[in-house]
Amino acid sequence: MSRRRRNGTEEQRARRELISDFLSAANIQSMDDIQELFKEALAGFMEGSLESELDSELGYEPYDVTTVFQIPVRYGEWKAGC
Numbered sequence: 001m002s003r004r005r006r007n008g009t010e011e012q013r014a015r016r017e018l019i020s021d022f023l024s025a026a027n028i029q030s031m032d033d034i035q036e037l038f039k040e041a042l043a044g045f046m047e048g049s050l051e052s053e054l055d056s057e058l059g060y061e062p063y064d065v066t067t068v069f070q071i072p073v074r075y076g077e078w079k080a081g082c
Contacts, residue, residue: 008016028034055061
């Protein structure tokens with residue numbers, strides 16, 4: 001049975017260093033700070049995921065009035081409506 005290397009790969013070391021820098025920049029002092037940071041990150045991820053799911057389901061981006069309100073004018077021409 002081989003032992004795992006404690007340091008890991010170069011990618012893992014870079015990831016740990018990035019996380020360490022992030023935590024020191026975020027001024028983490030307690031477990032409550034970590035939980036609050038995690039909640040904020042999760043909320044942002046969920047909001048972005050739900051928005052992109054809604055965009056793909058509806059077929060247009062939010063505030064894109066040209067694709068939502070199109071009125072047929074004549075002979076296949078389209079005009080943006082209000």
